[in-house]
Amino acid sequence: MKIILQNLTKKFPSRSKKSREDVIAVNDFNFEIPDGKLVGLLGPSGCGKSTTLNLICGLQKPTAGKIFFGDDDVTNLPPENRGVGLVFQNYALYPHLTVQKNIMFPLENLKGKDKLTKEEMQKRALDAARLVQIQELMDRRPGELSGGQQQRVAIARALVKMPRVLLLDEPLSNLDARLRLQTREEIKRIQKETGITTIFVTHDQDEAMSISDLIVVMKEGVVQQIGRPQEVYDNPVNLFVAKFLGTPPINVFRGTLRDGKLFIGDDACLDVLCAAPQKALEAGTRRGTPGSDSAAPGSSEPDTAACDASGPDTAARGSSGQTTAARHASGPDTATPGSSGQTTAARDVLVGIRPEGFILQEDGPLHCRLDRLEVMGRDVSVVSTHECSENMSIRSIIAAESSVDPGSKVVRFGLKPSKVFIFDKDTGNRIS
Amino acid sequence: MEKNNLKGWLYLLPAFLFLGAFMIYPLIDVFVYSFEEGYNSASQTFSGVGTYNYSYVLHDPYFLQALKNTFILVIITVPLSTGIALLISVGLSSIKPLRDLFQTVYFLPYVTNTLAVGLVFMILFKKTPYSDGLVNLLINCFGQASVDFIDGPYWAKMFVLCFYTIWVVMPFKILILTSALASVNQVYYNAARVDGTSRFRIFRRITLPMISPMIFYLVITGFIGAFKAYSDAVALFGTNLNAAEMNTIVGYVYDMLYGDSGGYPSYASAAAIILFAIVLTITCINLLVSRKHVHY
Ligand SMILES: Nc1ncnc2c1ncn2[C@@H]1O[C@H](COP(=O)(O)OP(=O)(O)OP(=O)(O)O)[C@@H](O)[C@H]1O
Ligand SMILES: [Mg+2]
Numbered sequence: 001m002k003i004i005l006q007n008l009t010k011k012f013p014s015r016s017k018k019s020r021e022d023v024i025a026v027n028d029f030n031f032e033i034p035d036g037k038l039v040g041l042l043g044p045s046g047c048g049k050s051t052t053l054n055l056i057c058g059l060q061k062p063t064a065g066k067i068f069f070g071d072d073d074v075t076n077l078p079p080e081n082r083g084v085g086l087v088f089q090n091y092a093l094y095p096h097l098t099v100q101k102n103i104m105f106p107l108e109n110l111k112g113k114d115k116l117t118k119e120e121m122q123k124r125a126l127d128a129a130r131l132v133q134i135q136e137l138m139d140r141r142p143g144e145l146s147g148g149q150q151q152r153v154a155i156a157r158a159l160v161k162m163p164r165v166l167l168l169d170e171p172l173s174n175l176d177a178r179l180r181l182q183t184r185e186e187i188k189r190i191q192k193e194t195g196i197t198t199i200f201v202t203h204d205q206d207e208a209m210s211i212s213d214l215i216v217v218m219k220e221g222v223v224q225q226i227g228r229p230q231e232v233y234d235n236p237v238n239l240f241v242a243k244f245l246g247t248p249p250i251n252v253f254r255g256t257l258r259d260g261k262l263f264i265g266d267d268a269c270l271d272v273l274c275a276a277p278q279k280a281l282e283a284g285t286r287r288g289t290p291g292s293d294s295a296a297p298g299s300s301e302p303d304t305a306a307c308d309a310s311g312p313d314t315a316a317r318g319s320s321g322q323t324t325a326a327r328h329a330s331g332p333d334t335a336t337p338g339s340s341g342q343t344t345a346a347r348d349v350l351v352g353i354r355p356e357g358f359i360l361q362e363d364g365p366l367h368c369r370l371d372r373l374e375v376m377g378r379d380v381s382v383v384s385t386h387e388c389s390e391n392m393s394i395r396s397i398i399a400a401e402s403s404v405d406p407g408s409k410v411v412r413f414g415l416k417p418s419k420v421f422i423f424d425k426d427t428g429n430r431i432s
Numbered sequence: 433m434e435k436n437n438l439k440g441w442l443y444l445l446p447a448f449l450f451l452g453a454f455m456i457y458p459l460i461d462v463f464v465y466s467f468e469e470g471y472n473s474a475s476q477t478f479s480g481v482g483t484y485n486y487s488y489v490l491h492d493p494y495f496l497q498a499l500k501n502t503f504i505l506v507i508i509t510v511p512l513s514t515g516i517a518l519l520i521s522v523g524l525s526s527i528k529p530l531r532d533l534f535q536t537v538y539f540l541p542y543v544t545n546t547l548a549v550g551l552v553f554m555i556l557f558k559k560t561p562y563s564d565g566l567v568n569l570l571i572n573c574f575g576q577a578s579v580d581f582i583d584g585p586y587w588a589k590m591f592v593l594c595f596y597t598i599w600v601v602m603p604f605k606i607l608i609l610t611s612a613l614a615s616v617n618q619v620y621y622n623a624a625r626v627d628g629t630s631r632f633r634i635f636r637r638i639t640l641p642m643i644s645p646m647i648f649y650l651v652i653t654g655f656i657g658a659f660k661a662y663s664d665a666v667a668l669f670g671t672n673l674n675a676a677e678m679n680t681i682v683g684y685v686y687d688m689l690y691g692d693s694g695g696y697p698s699y700a701s702a703a704a705i706i707l708f709a710i711v712l713t714i715t716c717i718n719l720l721v722s723r724k725h726v727h728y
Binding site: 057058059078079080081082083084085086088090092094095096097105106108109110157161 | 617619620622623624625626627628629630633637638641642644727
């Protein structure tokens with residue numbers, strides 16, 4: 001079942017006497033979730049994720065906008081008639097009923113021609129229980145189950161009536177780290193097996209990235225970016241998205257664009273092609289028609305590039321599906337931008353560099369004061385500082401084989417252009 | 433471990449002493465009294481030991497009347513008051529505006545003086561030289577003859593007694609039930625709605641089980657309270673309840689001790705022990721039933 005949200009808006013009336021402004025929990029959502037996909041709804045606390053789910057399942061009425069399931073307009077349908085399965089953040093299992101009765105509960109509500117006999121109900125409940133592997137627990141009460149088992153019961157209860165849409169509201173937040181890993185794999189497996197369109201709310205970006213077909217990043221009720229996880233990671237539309245995705249988080253520097261070069265402090269770090277036309281970039285990723293098969297990110301990029309390899313080729317890689325290899329510039333001297341206006345005048349920008357975007361180089365352009373090394377086996381995390389860094393410390397990840405002298409004061413890096421994003425200082429929008 | 437145990441008992445000692453002196457000892461004492469035949473309160477002597485007191489009480493028409501009254505009262509008022517209180521509480525929790533006002537209104541009888549309540553019932557039911565009471569006015573409106581609710585036929589008096597009892601216990605039950613309803617997590621209702629449950633089924637399958645401990649509490653205390661009814665009958669029908677055929681078991685016990693026909697602690701004790709046995713049995717049955725239907 002395809003889900004379409006059209007100008008979906010939810011305002012809550014302001015309660016405080018001081019400000020008469022409404023709380024806009026969901027602000028003008030427009031997107032389409034294709035059939036049979038697992039979508040991760042991602043954003044910081046209070047950004048309106050739960051509200052979005054509640055709107056989709058009908059527990060709350062939108063202030064404006066429409067919701068379609070397939071071709072049906074369900075905007076004014078009460079939750080009873082929408083046929084969605086919802087797994088609540090705290091599971092909401094009925095404590096007085098056994099696992100079996102909990103799972104059968106939605107089936108007992110069926111009326112008319114859908115009405116099932118007791119045997120059919122038991123059989124379907126058992127099928128659902130098998131899917132989440134809790135068939136031995138059928139006679140227990142929810143209070144006698146572990147958190148992970150309760151969650152699986154909740155999923156079984158949501159699945160048993162074969163919903164058109166499955167909604168999960170932070171289903172893993174109560175689990176310990178290991179169980180969380182295990183259960184998220186399970187959710188992915190179940191979703192694949194059943195093929196039910198699933199929306200999954202989380203504020204853990206790891207979780208969203210690992211199992212989603214698509215992620216939707218939200219902030220303060222506004223959708224920031226929609227796309228396949230890797231796509232969004234490699235090509236964030238603004239500083240917020242860039243900061244939100246990735247562990248360890250992206251390193252942010254104050255920088256300047258001058259003469260086609262990106263300066264961080266006094267270090268000319270990268271040659272920058274013309275500032276990518278912002279509109280194209282936004283059009284590409286905001287609307288982000290999912291499923292378009294753009295080239296796997298990174299595959300066409302010169303990873304080995306030294307500091308003066310130039311500009312990222314990310315700009316047009318949204319829905320258009322064309323990789324713009326033509327954008328790769330060759331050498332420092334040929335980097336003559338088409339539009340000169342932006343490059344000649346100095347422009348203050350914010351620079352985001354992914355931890356894996358640093359390359360250890362004897363003569364690298366970026367000088368950082370070495371703080372310490374953290375060895376993590378597979379790779380080494382170099383913690384350093386720079387006067388232009390927005391973060392307390394810069395964290396870069398390099399292969400374990402590369403040698404850094406822990407005693408040295410300064411460490412010099414080259415940068416991988418594809419891992420460097422340049423943002424407008426004020427708006428935080430991506431420039432290049 | 434051993435030492436801890438000792439300490440525990442030590443802490444419990446004051447409570448035990450208190451309970452022993454004021455609950456257990458009187459209970460045993462009453463039990464002993466009830467088997468002492470021909471007890472003379474002046475000389476504090478008795479002539480023998482046996483079950484004569486019980487047989488006397490069980491053959492006393494006044495006691496049988498009291499037993500019958502008490503049972504009717506219990507059987508009518510406990511389910512009715514709990515049921516009506518549940519309806520009102522559900523209504524109260526589903527309205528938003530004026531809820532506080534209504535809650536206060538429903539709670540008023542609880543804080544009202546018994547005598548004032550008695551007066552209200554006088555106005556409602558009592559025949560005076562000037563009026564037949566408000567209820568009779570209503571009955572007259574429908575073209576029926578007046579009924580004397582206070583000195584009239586048995587069923588009319590029983591009706592007033594039941595009405596009064598229900599009315600008096602209602603506020604407390606409503607208070608308990610509204611807070612029980614408010615404490616049911618909204619998320620269960622949301623879950624049930626998403627699963628397509630009708631409102632009636634939500635009430636039956638979710639609300640009722642969730643507040644069942646409170647309902648059970650109200651039923652048990654309701655039973656015990658109704659079995660111990662006495663003052664309400666006095667407030668309505670005066671102290672000579674036997675003459676009014678409106679006596680209750682506790683009333684009978686009281687009469688046997690202090691009433692005009694009083695001075696028979698042995699009979700009083702026997703009646704009290706019978707009441708105790710009845711309440712104990714009913715409570716045990718309640719507990720057994722609850723084990724199946726109450727979800728903690
Ligand atoms: N019933 C309500 N009345 C008023 N404001 C509300 C109501 N429900 C939510 N909000 C506001 O709407 C915004 C979005 O809330 P929502 O619950 O959707 O956040 P969320 O993204 O789910 O956050 P979290 O990750 O903490 O669960 C918040 O600012 C919240 O204060
Ligand atoms: Mg939430």
